[in-house]
Amino acid sequence: MSEHEVRALSPSEFRQAHDLFLRALHLPPSTDERWVQTATRFEQGRVLGAFARGELCGTARSTAGSLTVPGGETIGAAEVTGVAVRADRTRRGLLTALMRRQLHGARELGEPVAVLRATEAVIYERFGYGVATRARTVEIDRRRTRMRDSAPGGGEVRMVVPQESAELFDRIYHRTRTDRPGAVTRNAAWWRGREAVLGDRALAVVRTAEDGTDDGFAVYEPGSGDGLGWEHQLRVHDLRAASPAAAADLWRFLLGMDLTGLVTGYGRPLDEPLEWWLTDRRQCRTRQVGDDLWLRLIDVGAALRARSYPAGLSVALEVEDAFLPDNSGCYRIGEHGVERWTGPAQLSLPVEALAALYLGDQAMSALAAAGRVTVYEPAAIPVADRLFAAGQVPWCGTDF
């Protein structure tokens, strides 16, 4: 370990770090044109490099973001991305050194949490991250079903040019992001980056409510069909709506598209009522339910204080945090606040399991059944179930 040095990179080193990341994902280095777009997402002081014998061998970066928590508040979040170690230098502790430096840096900046999207599920738990939201991939055979007449709707859907609509999408996104826990920041650099990834293959629509407010959008891409005719598949990359009626109108548009067979929606919220909207619910197939957002509580006390809790309940919870040991200890959590607690703990769990509870994705009883909780007082489990319940299914649905 002593031969590793981790430091913040200077802007002249950002492209090398990005190419190292692309290489680790088995992708070619960025072109000059692509780099111009990508560079805007590199924030000075937040791009780290790990050096071995003076050579850049690993990198991790973050952007100053935010996370919507139960109760609708948004809190500061380090949005972590670009994590990679050169293939000839893996399993020597470089990532561990980068993660340590990154989490301490975020704590110094007063960010109570860090979030990321993981390439592999085996990497981040050891650093205290847990799966805080999940999402599903759905596939609908539109030739065999349609939206029921009883599904909500009533708005207008119009096509827009995606490359010219980032500001409009952004306004709509901000209107929707406090509706449920788990949403993160999409800043101007994020929207530009998304345009760059999709290029001119992307198409988009905006939905306007009866009162004239734009309250939903979808970005989609026609893919190739089976090669035998004109029929194509439709990939829905992003669909955000401020109400069920807005979401239903957007899906009605997508499922009504001529010359289309399968319509696939990626990273959709688990409670989106597609099956209820369709005349044949079996034509909506869940292809995958997977982890969506990984969350790390960096300052456990501050993070717990930031979300809301239902009235009349409290639990004494012991948290174990081997990577950031200051967090370890007992917390009494209830509607009146969160305090360090010197009395006995009722339940004990590792910080990565607390991340799964924090936005309401998992219940304490489920984690206890999974063996992730030490139970000193069984009666505290149903209380904790109600205390952490968020009222809505959390969802992120944003790649960063």
Ligand SMILES: CC(=O)SCCNC(=O)CCNC(=O)[C@H](O)C(C)(C)COP(=O)(O)OP(=O)(O)OC[C@H]1O[C@@H](n2cnc3c(N)ncnc32)[C@H](O)[C@@H]1OP(=O)(O)O
């Ligand atoms: C948010 C994002 O950017 S997600 C992108 C993540 N990056 C990638 O997937 C790119 C390809 N992979 C890589 O670049 C590297 O393998 C990394 C960054 C995932 C890991 O870097 P390393 O320097 O090898 O990690 P490090 O040596 O610190 O490993 C720490 C521990 O995690 C384990 N570990 C790390 N990565 C993996 C993995 N992919 N699979 C299994 N175990 C792993 C190590 O075995 C080690 O375990 P130990 O402490 O019991 O010995």
